[in-house]
Amino acid sequence: MKIICIGRNYAEHAKELKNEIPTEPVFFMKPDTSLLKEEDFYLPDFTKDLHHEIELVIKISKAGKHIQEQFAHKYYEEIGLGIDFTARDLQSKAKEKGLPWEKSKAFDNSAPIGKFISKDKLQLNNIAFELKINGQTKQKGNSKDLIFSFDKIIAYVSQFITLKVGDLIYTGTPEGVGQVQIGDKLEGFLQGESFLKLNVK
Numbered sequence: 001m002k003i004i005c006i007g008r009n010y011a012e013h014a015k016e017l018k019n020e021i022p023t024e025p026v027f028f029m030k031p032d033t034s035l036l037k038e039e040d041f042y043l044p045d046f047t048k049d050l051h052h053e054i055e056l057v058i059k060i061s062k063a064g065k066h067i068q069e070q071f072a073h074k075y076y077e078e079i080g081l082g083i084d085f086t087a088r089d090l091q092s093k094a095k096e097k098g099l100p101w102e103k104s105k106a107f108d109n110s111a112p113i114g115k116f117i118s119k120d121k122l123q124l125n126n127i128a129f130e131l132k133i134n135g136q137t138k139q140k141g142n143s144k145d146l147i148f149s150f151d152k153i154i155a156y157v158s159q160f161i162t163l164k165v166g167d168l169i170y171t172g173t174p175e176g177v178g179q180v181q182i183g184d185k186l187e188g189f190l191q192g193e194s195f196l197k198l199n200v201k
Contacts, residue, residue: 001166003030003111004157005055005084008177009147009172025148026157028102030084034111035168040199043182047087052180053173054139054188055179056132057082058150060167066121067158072151075163079150081129081188082114082196084170085109086177114188114196120189124150131192142173148172166184 007026008117061077084105089118091104100176127143148156153169180200 001032003034003112003168005030005170006153006172007041010141010145010174011147023089025153028105028178030106030111033108034106035108036112039197040201042114044107047089049089050130050180051086051088051177052186053084053086053177055082055084055170055173056127056129056143057168058086058169058171060163060165062162063164065158068154069151077119079117079119079122081190082170083112084173112198133184134186138178139174180195
């Protein structure tokens with residue numbers, strides 16, 4: 001199982017981080033050790049600026065490569081909610097030096113994952129989701145605002161990497177990313193229903 005993350009897939013998020021809006025999907029990887037299914041997340045001591053990034057997640061249900069966009073919908077059955085934790089201070093330092101920034105994104109437990117729902121129960125181009133911290137909304141997004149659709153992402157990534165059953169694709173985060181602190185309670189909602197809960201310790 002691998003975790004593929006799409007970056008800068010919401011225009012307003014790209015702007016808030018002062019990044020160019022991409023003309024093709026940007027992706028990076030997290031190892032399986034990044035996955036966190038427990039309700040407790042322990043703040044790592046190597047960062048002083050850990051940011052939350054709530055995302056819709058596709059679970060691959062059929063192996064494939066060089067998938068054409070018009071057939072991409074056949075390669076996933078479920079959609080869920082996850083968080084791409086980012087050590088923003090480490091990422092910024094790496095970017096300044098033109099270095100890879102995996103250590104800011106791919107560390108242990110940096111990819112909390114919640115529950116999944118059948119895509120047949122959703123309007124794929126109109127999925128509302130949000131992240132609340134201590135009861136206050138911090139991020140709100142909708143799949144209609146994706147720069148690159150689910151099918152476009154699958155088609156693009158599969159040109160480079162074979163997709164396998166169980167792979168997860170984090171599809172990008174909307175604007176509103178920010179710092180988390182010890183004691184914070186994070187809760188992610190999909191179509192108004194709680195899909196993910198996390199306590200920062």
